[in-house]
Amino acid sequence: MVIKTRLTKRAIVQKFAEGVIRGDRVVLSRAITLIESSRTNDRSIAEDLIEKLLPHTGKSVRIGVTGAPGAGKSTFIEVFGKYITSVHKKLAVLAIDPSSQKTKGSILGDKTRMEELSRDPRAFIRPTPTGDSLGGVAHATRETMLLCEAAGYDVVLIETVGVGQSEVAVRGMVDFFLLLMLAGAGDELQGIKKGIMEMADGIAITKADGENVKKATQAQADFQHALHWLQPAESGWAPKVLTLSALSHTGIMEIWKMIEEYEQCVRSSGSFDRQRRHQKIAWFHESFDALIKKKVLSKSKSTLATFEKKVLANLLSPDKAAKQLMKKLMD
């Protein structure tokens, strides 16, 4: 991006902040590009911008959506998104998918997807940032979410593919986590990793139309039963299982209703704030851990790996290895 060199860093940050707060989509897009940049200069501006916008963040409902490929995620988001904007809410759709780079093409970058939603003036769709590490991509997505909030978006929807570690990252930045499942698909087809179902605040059985209705209703009962054993969280909210069809536009409003109900429930129990505070502190700790790791690696690229090898070979106890690494770090 072109930044006029006569502007001071402070003035640049100020201009970005004003544009974002006023909801200017072009400035918002540029600010996100800045955030995704790994150039030191850009990062420095991005950090100041985030800090400046912090008081304007936190007012959206943050929703994570996951599901195996084939569960109908993009169709769902298109229809669900249209519903949200139809009730006069501004919606931002982000995605987190570090693998998309390898598979050539971001999951939201595909122009044929979410065609209607992408033309909706109340919707803002941003493709997956490219990046090598989940940590980097997750970080950019989290900051993008804050920018969208400062730009006045009421709902931020973060999509993830449901087959890897990115769900944990998304779960760590949203208020409500929705899992999409396909009725009657075998376990292999579902491709949902162990541990993902337990993170869900709600499950939606997709494609519940035509001949699928019966299977979907059966799956709904099955999942509700399974969730029963997974116990409600401390929030006071018991995860729900619903069915929907993006094709026949049924069950869509019910998903939104469920999320509203959830918000009411966890706001009154205090767990909404608790979760957000917890997420913020976790972000701080993660960021600090990343810095430590970077510092360790800067001392010598092989240091960490060398210690790990010695530990695995029983040449050094884990505790002694930690002590020696610490000593190296402080030198």
Add this chain to the structure above:
Amino acid sequence: MVIKTRLTKRAIVQKFAEGVIRGDRVVLSRAITLIESSRTNDRSIAEDLIEKLLPHTGKSVRIGVTGAPGAGKSTFIEVFGKYITSVHKKLAVLAIDPSSQKTKGSILGDKTRMEELSRDPRAFIRPTPTGDSLGGVAHATRETMLLCEAAGYDVVLIETVGVGQSEVAVRGMVDFFLLLMLAGAGDELQGIKKGIMEMADGIAITKADGENVKKATQAQADFQHALHWLQPAESGWAPKVLTLSALSHTGIMEIWKMIEEYEQCVRSSGSFDRQRRHQKIAWFHESFDALIKKKVLSKSKSTLATFEKKVLANLLSPDKAAKQLMKKLMD
């Protein structure tokens, strides 16, 4: 403990190591006490001892046992332990329960428990180490496990209470994780936290005797069904649900058989070694993180809390807070 001052540290470590390797129960007990000590001098000897014994460790089957209070954990361990020693295996029983200190009395310290097993020459029972933090207790338990292995114990059983974070710690140090559940008890009674069932390699429905048999068989089917949705792990092992009665001594041998079957399965798939390597590396990282945390706190007790407060109040972004903390640490 009394250490003759004329012995060098090296000689002390040597004496301890020889005693442990020869299987001397008195030396083993003293070594564990040394490990649990927080005195700098003791810690230094303990670390050298662990390092010296490393080549003699790793040969036991490590089993974690958890279950809510009332699920019959101690009765099960007594009967299951007797079965293990009856097939000529040496068994060590440890416990991890940082809360036991507050409730006055360690869960294994209670003399009326495991009366028979505690008199068994092939069994070694060690009460929960006292300690304020789960981290400290878990650390001592992990080292104690290594000492027991060096002392020739074939099976190490680690008990945990099933209501808190200690399950995650135990799951991180054992090969097989067994969850005990009571048939027909309400969810509140079960008291099993969300996320614990997914860690289990096997579930045993306890007290399946008399009028309970029917309920237990129903619970077995229910849990098997729920586990189905939780997907088998990458290890190739699909978690099993069994019923047992410590009273009528039924289903006990089957638990041991299941663990043997599990071991065979994961050894041939390579996931046994993979898990152990992963656990060792995780220990190293945890140990390093603990050192970093200690260092941060040593700079100023309030530093971390001060930054957290600023982050929560939106006065500082998590990233900036991390950077500033890092700078303080390196000063």
